Amino acid sequence: xxxxxxxxxxxxxxxxxxxxxxxxxxxxxxxxxxxxxxxxxxxxxxxxxxxxxxxxxxxxxxxxxxxxxxxxxxxxxxxxxxxxxxxxxxxxxxxxxxxxxxxxxxxxxxxxxxxxxxxxxxxxxxxxxxxxxxxxxxxxxxxxxxxxxxxxxxxxxxxxxxxxxxxxxxxxxxxxxxxxxxxxxxxxxxxxxxxxxxxxxxxxxxxxxxxxxxxxxxxxxxxxxxxxxxxxxxxxxxxxxxxxxxxxxxxxxxxxxxxxxxxxxxxxxxxxxxxxxxxxxxxxxxxxxxxxxxxxxxxxxxxxxxxxxxxxxxxxxxxxxxxxxxxxxxxxxxxxxxxxxxxxxxx
Amino acid sequence: xxxxxxxxxxxxxxxxxxxxxxxxxxxxxxxxxxxxxxxxxxxxxxxxxxxxxxxxxxxxxxxxxxxxxxxxxxxxxxxxxxxxxxxxxxxxxxxxxxxxxxxxxxxxxxxxxxxxxxxxxxxxxxxxxxxxxxxxxxxxxxxxxxxxxxxxxxxxxxxxxxxxxxxxxxxxxxxxxxxxxxxxxxxxxxxxxxxxxxxxxxxxxxxxxxxxxxxxxxxxxxxxxxxxxxxxxxxxxxxxxxxxxxxxxxxxxxxxxxxxxxxxxxxxxxxxxxxxxxxxxxxxxxxxxxxxxxxxxxxxxxxxxxxxxxxxxxxxxxxxxxxxxxxxxxxxxxxxxxxxxxxxxxxxxxxxxxxxxxxxxxxxxxxxxxxxxxxxxxxxxxxxxxxxxxxxxxxxxxxxxxxxxxxxxxxxxxxxxxxxxxxxxxxxxxxxxxxxxxxxxxxxxxxxxxxxxxxxxxxxxxxxxxxxxxxxxxxxxxxxxxxxxxxxxxxxxxxxx
Numbered sequence: 077x078x079x080x081x082x083x084x085x086x087x088x089x090x091x092x093x094x095x096x097x098x099x100x101x102x103x104x105x106x107x108x109x110x111x112x113x114x115x116x117x118x119x120x121x122x123x124x125x126x127x128x129x130x131x132x133x134x135x136x137x138x139x140x141x142x143x144x145x146x147x148x149x150x151x152x153x154x155x156x157x158x159x160x161x162x163x164x165x166x167x168x169x170x171x172x173x174x175x176x177x178x179x180x181x182x183x184x185x186x187x188x189x190x191x192x193x194x195x196x197x198x199x200x201x202x203x204x205x206x207x208x209x210x211x212x213x214x215x216x217x218x219x220x221x222x223x224x225x226x227x228x229x230x231x232x233x234x235x236x237x238x239x240x241x242x243x244x245x246x247x248x249x250x251x252x253x254x255x256x257x258x259x260x261x262x263x264x265x266x267x268x269x270x271x272x273x274x275x276x277x278x279x280x281x282x283x284x285x286x287x288x289x290x291x292x293x294x295x296x297x298x299x300x301x302x303x304x305x306x307x308x309x310x311x312x313x314x315x316x317x318x319x320x321x322x323x324x325x326x327x328x329x330x331x332x333x334x335x336x337x338x339x340x341x342x343x344x345x346x347x348x349x350x351x352x353x354x355x356x357x358x359x360x361x362x363x364x365x366x367x368x369x370x371x372x373x374x375x376x377x378x379x380x381x382x383x384x385x386x387x388x389x390x391x392x393x394x395x396x397x398x399x400x401x402x403x404x405x406x407x408x409x410x411x412x413x414x415x416x417x418x419x420x421x422x423x
Numbered sequence: 424x425x426x427x428x429x430x431x432x433x434x435x436x437x438x439x440x441x442x443x444x445x446x447x448x449x450x451x452x453x454x455x456x457x458x459x460x461x462x463x464x465x466x467x468x469x470x471x472x473x474x475x476x477x478x479x480x481x482x483x484x485x486x487x488x489x490x491x492x493x494x495x496x497x498x499x500x501x502x503x504x505x506x507x508x509x510x511x512x513x514x515x516x517x518x519x520x521x522x523x524x525x526x527x528x529x530x531x532x533x534x535x536x537x538x539x540x541x542x543x544x545x546x547x548x549x550x551x552x553x554x555x556x557x558x559x560x561x562x563x564x565x566x567x568x569x570x571x572x573x574x575x576x577x578x579x580x581x582x583x584x585x586x587x588x589x590x591x592x593x594x595x596x597x598x599x600x601x602x603x604x605x606x607x608x609x610x611x612x613x614x615x616x617x618x619x620x621x622x623x624x625x626x627x628x629x630x631x632x633x634x635x636x637x638x639x640x641x642x643x644x645x646x647x648x649x650x651x652x653x654x655x656x657x658x659x660x661x662x663x664x665x666x667x668x669x670x671x672x673x674x675x676x677x678x679x680x681x682x683x684x685x686x687x688x689x690x691x692x693x694x695x696x697x698x699x700x701x702x703x704x705x706x707x708x709x710x711x712x713x714x715x716x717x718x719x720x721x722x723x724x725x726x727x728x729x730x731x732x733x734x735x736x737x738x739x740x741x742x743x744x745x746x747x748x749x750x751x752x753x754x755x756x757x758x759x760x761x762x763x764x765x766x767x768x769x770x771x772x773x774x775x776x777x778x779x780x781x782x783x784x785x786x787x788x789x790x791x792x793x794x795x796x797x798x799x800x801x802x803x804x805x806x807x808x809x810x811x812x813x814x815x816x817x818x819x820x821x822x823x824x825x826x827x828x829x830x831x832x833x834x835x836x837x838x839x840x841x842x843x844x845x846x847x848x849x850x851x852x853x854x855x856x857x858x859x860x861x862x863x864x865x866x867x868x869x870x871x872x873x874x875x876x877x878x879x880x881x882x883x884x885x886x887x888x889x890x891x892x893x894x895x896x897x898x899x900x901x902x903x904x905x906x907x908x909x910x911x912x913x914x915x916x917x918x919x920x
Contacts, residue, residue, distance in 0.1 A: 190603070193639040197610050206623065207613035211492050222489065239486040239495035243550070243562035246439050250543050250566055253446065253536055254573040258584070262532045353447045364440040371432055374488035376424060 224384035224393035225314040233319075234396045242367050245403055249360060252410045261421030272421075288337070295337035302330035310404035314393040320400040324407025331412045340416075340423070347412060349423050356409045359402035366395055427474040428482050430467040431499050431507070431553045437463065438546030442539050450534035457538040458518060461545060465511035468549075472504030476911065481918045483555060491555075492616050498555035502762070502915025505908070506552045506686055509766055512897065513678050513773050514545055520777035520890030521671030524784070528578045528669040537577055537671075544570040544675065551683045557605050557695060558615045560687060564601065568594045568651070571680045574672040575664050586663035593650055593660045600647030608640045608695075617694040628700045641704045644691055649710075652684040654747055655717030658740045662724075665736035670780035673732070674773035677739050682765045685746055689758065692750075693919035702753040711751025711842060715849045717744025722856035731783075732790045734860060735775050738816060741853060742768045745831060748846060752834050755916065760830035762912045767815070767823035767901050774894035775812040781805030781887060782868060786876050792864070796872035799865075804883050806868055808891040813861035815898050818854050823901035828854065830909070 083089060084103055093103070198205045214222075215232060223231035233241045261272055303326075310323030335343040373380040385392030416423050441460045445453040475481060481500030483491065490496075499507075518541065525537055543566055550563040572594070575587040609615060611633055612623035627633050650657040665673045692701045701707070721740030728734040746768070749761025779790070785801035786794045799806030815822035828850065835846035901908065 189639060193607065193636045196633060196635045197607070205613070206611060207609060209613040211614070214493055235487070236489055236494050237558075240556075240559055240562050242436075242439065243547075243559065243566060246442070246543060246546075247562065247565045247569065249443060250540070250569045250573070253539055254569055254576065257533055257536055257573055257577055257579070260533075262530070357443055357447055360443045361440055364436055364443070368432075368436040368440075370488070371436070371486050372429065374494075375429065375432065375485045380488070 220387055223396065224387050225396050226387055226393075227314050227316060227319070229317070230314045230319050230396055230400065231393070234314075234399050235394070238367050238370070238399075241399075241403075242363065245360065245363060245406055248406060248410050249356070252356070252413055255414060255417050256422075259417040259421055291337045295333055299330050299334045299337075302333065303327055306330060306404070306408070310400055311390065311397070313400035313404075314396045315388065315390070320403025321407055323400070324404040325411060327404065327408035328411025328415075331408065332415050335412075335415070340420075344423065347423060352409060352413060352423060355405055356413075359405045363399060363402045366398065370395060424482075425474065427470050428484055428499075430471050431497055431503075431549065432484055432486065434464045434467050434507075435497075435546050435549050435553070438542050438549065442542035442546065445535055445539045445542060448535055450531070450538075453535040453538040454518075454522065457541055458515065460542060461511055461515045461518065464545065464549065465508065465515060468504060468507035468511050471499050472501065472508050472911075475499060475501045475504050475918075476914070479914075492614060492619055495559055496555045496616065497550075497553040497559075498617075499553055500915055500918040501911050502919060503552050505766075505911050505915060507549055509769065510548050510552065510679055510683070511545070512893075513769055514541070514548075514675065516890045516893050516897075517671050517674040517678070517773050517777065519886045520774075520894070521669065521674060521780065522886050523884045524670045524780050530579060533577060533579070537574070540570045540573045540577070541671075541675070544574070544680070548679055548683045551687050555617050555694075556615055557608075557617060557620065557691075560690075561598075561602060561605055564598055564651075564684075564687070567680060567683065568598055571676055574675065575668045577672065578667070578669045580667070582663065582667040586660070586667055589660040590664045593657065597647045597650035597657075600643045600650070602647075604640050604643035604647060607636060607643070611636060611640070617690070620695050621697050624695075624700060625697055628697075628703075637700070638704055641696055641701060641706055645688065645706050645710070648684050648688045648691075649713070649747070652681040652688075653740060653743055654710075655713050655720060655740060655744055658717070658721070658743075661740060662733050662736045665739065665776070666730065666733040670777050673736075673776040673780075677736070677776060678769035678773040681739075681743065682769050685743075685750075685761075685765060689750070689762065690919070692758075693916065698920060707751045707753040709751075710747045711846075714744040714747030714749075714751050715845060717741060718748065718849055718853040719744075719856070722853055722860070726856065726860045728860075729792055730790050731779055731792060731795055731864060732776070734864065735772070735779060738857070738860070739768075739772060741857070742772065742816075745827070745853075748849075749831055749834060752838050752842060752846075754834060754838060755913075756830070756834040756837050758916055759909060759912050760827065760834045762916070763830055763905070763909060764827040766908070767827045767898075770823055770894065770897045770901060771812050771815045774808055774891070774898065775816070777887075777890060777894070778805045778808040778812060781883065781891075782809060785878070785881060786873065792867050794873065794876075796867050796870045797874070798876070799868035800871060801877055801881065802883055804888045804891045808895055809868060810865050811895050811898055813865045815902070817858045817861050821899065821902050823898045823905075826902055826905045 080086075084100065093099070215228060215236065219228045219231045220226065223235040225231035225235070262270060306323045306326035306329075308323075309318035309326060310320055313319030313323065331343070331347065370380055370382070372378075380394075382394045384394050387393070391397070413423070437460060441456055445456055448456065481498055481503075483496050483498045485491065486495035486497060488494070525534060529537055547563040547567040547570065551560055551567065554560045554563065568591070572587045572591045575590055576583055605615075608620060608624075611627065612620045614620045614623060624637070627637065653661045665677050668676070692698060718741050721737050721742075721744055725734045725737035725741065728737060742764070746761045746764050749757045749764060751757070752760075781802050782795055782798040782805045783790045785805075786798045789795070799809070811822065815824040818824045818828040832847060832850060835843050835850070838846075
């Protein structure tokens with residue numbers, strides 16, 4: 077509240093000054109001082125307000141900056157995340173596409189190269205081709221006389237080039253061993269099935285047709301015929317087209333049909349683990365021994381003493397008939413064994 | 424004909440027969456049969472080697488009653504003798520050294536099958552060495568491939584099944600290419616017997632006929648074999664197959680299976696296509712480039728590994744690269760160097776794999792560097808053998824690796840072309856890289872840590888010690904007495920052509 081302008085000249089103020097012992101000049105000086113200090117304090121307040129304002133301003137700025145920085149960081153993190161995920165989200169896709177394109181291109185190149193190569197090869201079936209040479213001529217002309225086999229192919233694979241066929245039958249054996257390693261479920265020491273084996277057999281029962289009359293009747297009619305035919309193809313390998321490999325495959329198919337119709341319990345009477353071991357090992361051993369003997373006598377120019385017989389008879393062509401039987405047994409066993417391994421991990 | 428000439432045939436048929444018998448034997452008996460068989464093969468092969476060195480010429484052996492182009496034939500010269508002897512030795516030592524781990528790694532009922540596979544594999548190796556017929560070679564390549572896949576898979580865990588799957592896919596692709604190559608060449612020449620093919624191809628090349636198919640045939644056969652022997656860009660299957668299978672399998676695969684294929688390639692070069700035609704076809708340049716690339720990238724991959732078995736496996740990629748570089752020079756000396764490197768790498772790598780298994784046995788069956796620290800003190804023979812192998816790989820003098828690097832360098836210097844500069848520089852870089860990871864491995868196994876793995880009752884097995892000692896001796900023999908071996912290789916290559 078502001079005092080009146082003539083307040084200092086009023087009666088009361090004059091009395092007060094008199095009591096205090098002051099003059100009017102003193103009061104004016106004090107008033108002046110007051111005014112100055114007031115102005116000063118006002119200024120100070122102003123400055124303070126300003127600094128406060130600036131401070132706030134700065135804080136605001138800092139805050140904004142920080143927020144901005146955080147935003148930047150967040151963006152960078154997002155970007156990093158994006159980059160990290162890129163291979164998963166897009167990289168695989170792009171790589172897959174590139175891979176597919178490259179694979180197709182590579183295959184196309186290889187196919188073209190091979191086709192071009194084929195176009196450069198000697199014409200098919202032309203009489204003056206390089207592969208119509210003395211080897212083929214001898215096989216055709218003297219095959220019967222050399223090997224005693226009417227079926228020239230049997231003569232070639234089981235007599236002329238028997239070493240290759242020896243290797244080839246062991247390829248079958250080693251393949252069977254490898255499938256056995258992968259799939260065979262083991263029995264315990266006393267020959268009883270383990271839990272996994274039992275579970276597998278339980279599982280297998282679900283699919284086993286229980287006494288399917290139609291299947292059983294047709295199998296009853298077909299299986300003997302199929303197996304007989306297979307045996308015929310094996311035994312006549314040296315007389316007519318066929319032989320161990322094809323006949324063995326037929327017998328194997330017959331066994332598989334039998335097992336499908338009548339179940340493993342009945343098939344086990346002939347084909348169990350023990351029998352399988354014997355009938356897969358013995359023919360191969362006989363094969364190796366017989367051929368070993370034949371190679372040895374041949375290389376050392378000894379008489380082998382194996383009669384060739386009359387060409388065309390069932391008992392002729394030296395070792396070819398027994399070897400065909402061996403190969404047939406091995407192939408049939410291997411086929412049947414593969415089937416049981418794939419179905420429930422062994423016989 | 425002397426009786427010794429029958430030995431190659433005896434070995435092959437005996438291996439096949441014992442392989443079949445082993446499938447019905449008990450594991451212990453099968454092991455004895457297998458070891459006996461490999462020893463017999465070793466003795467026989469050595470007799471063949473001595474016989475051929477003495478007579479100074481190769482002999483052919485008629486398989487059956489019909490002479491060569493009509494029937495099958497095998498052939499043995501000095502180089503075949505060296506290879507067969509060497510393969511039998513390594514096979515024997517790999518079985519002896521890893522026999523204990525077969526018992527640990529393989530389920531009991533399947534243990535006899537390991538020996539079935541080993542016997543059949545040996546038969547195929549010997550047949551690949553001795554064969555004089557391209558189609559016989561292919562048949563035994565099949566046995567080799569399947570048996571090798573089985574040896575990876577025999578340790579029935581997920582890693583091994585996956586590894587054998589990868590191996591089979593790649594390897595069968597290689598077989599397929601080889602078969603297409605053989606078929607195409609039969610169309611051009613009408614023969615499967617190596618010497619006859621060579622004559623026909625020489626005539627074709629001289630007349631300038633069928634140049635395109637001939638080049639394609641050489642390419643197909645080479646690429647097929649390169650895939651099967653894990654040359655650099657085709658090595659994707661290798662690390663898993665060698666890194667996770669049981670010790671004997673890894674040793675056999677790395678030092679015998681891949682080497683037999685390379686030997687077949689050399690045979691094709693010399694005895695089927697003929698060196699002039701082969702070297703003219705420029706496929707050797709491809710071998711050279713891929714070999715050099717393999718030397719570098721194999722080592723880089725090995726440096727990155729924390730798993731010691733996989734590190735050794737990747738080092739194989741680099742070493743196969745050395746061999747192909749030697750073949751890539753396209754000179755006699757290069758071939759000698761490559762063949763010698765086949766021997767030195769086979770001896771060293773199988774030792775490393777078996778020794779590494781011995782080290783991991785005393786480190787809680789783990790194979791990481793951190794776990795293997797100090798294992799050299801816990802299993803002393805394995806530690807020594809590993810160090811010897813590592814030094815040999817790096818190429819420290821006295822060891823086998825030094826000699827092969829020496830011969831490779833001198834073969835490079837002899838070529839006097841761009842190949843020389845590249846080969847010498849890359850050899851230097853690759854040696855440094857080899858040192859980087861092998862010396863690190865040696866330091867780490869001799870850093871005394873991991874005392875909690877120490878087991879006072881542990882004794883390294885007797886057969887393991889015998890195997891390791893023999894491996895070390897072979898390494899020193901190759902490193903110190905390389906002269907007669909190099910002579911034999913030169914003589915054998917001479918007999919080839």
